[in-house]
Amino acid sequence: MPSNVRFEPPSSTALAALAATAEMDAAMAQIAETGRVYAESIAPVETGAFRSSFRVDDDGEGARLVNDDEGAAAIEHGSDDTPAHHTLAQTADWLEGGSS
Structure with missing residues (x-):
């Protein structure tokens, strides 16, 4: 039985290479599209x-x-006339599996 087990996180070079793949780009686009649909559903x-x-x-x-x-900044962050709605922040939380 091994007495010493270590996890080595990937290097920044390896992560950059992964991020640059077509597969990762497609996955990011799919997630962003899912977020767009959700954001539209909760937008004021x-x-x-x-x-x-x-x-x-x-x-x-x-x-x-x-x-x-x-007017997106005023809606997202609020203004003197408009309370903050945080649509993009709520969407990011939802995409990460949090509760909105």
């Missing part, structure tokens, strides 16, 4: 512009869920 709707402005930005270096509505 006044005019519909915020909800319809979620998109997956895939530049080949990893997919990201973004909202490019001009």
Whole structure:
């Protein structure tokens, strides 16, 4: 029976190589698309512009869920006139398996 068992985490070079694969890019795009659908389902709707402005930005270096509505920052973080909704933060938590 071995008396000493060690786990060696992958090197940053190995992780970078994994992140650069087509398979990882496809997986990230799929997760971001799932997040887009969820974000749209929980987004506050006044005019519909915020909800319809979620998109997956895939530049080949990893997919990201973004909202490019001009009022997105105020809706996400709040303003003097609008309480914070944290749609993207709630979506990230949901994707990570947390509760929203």
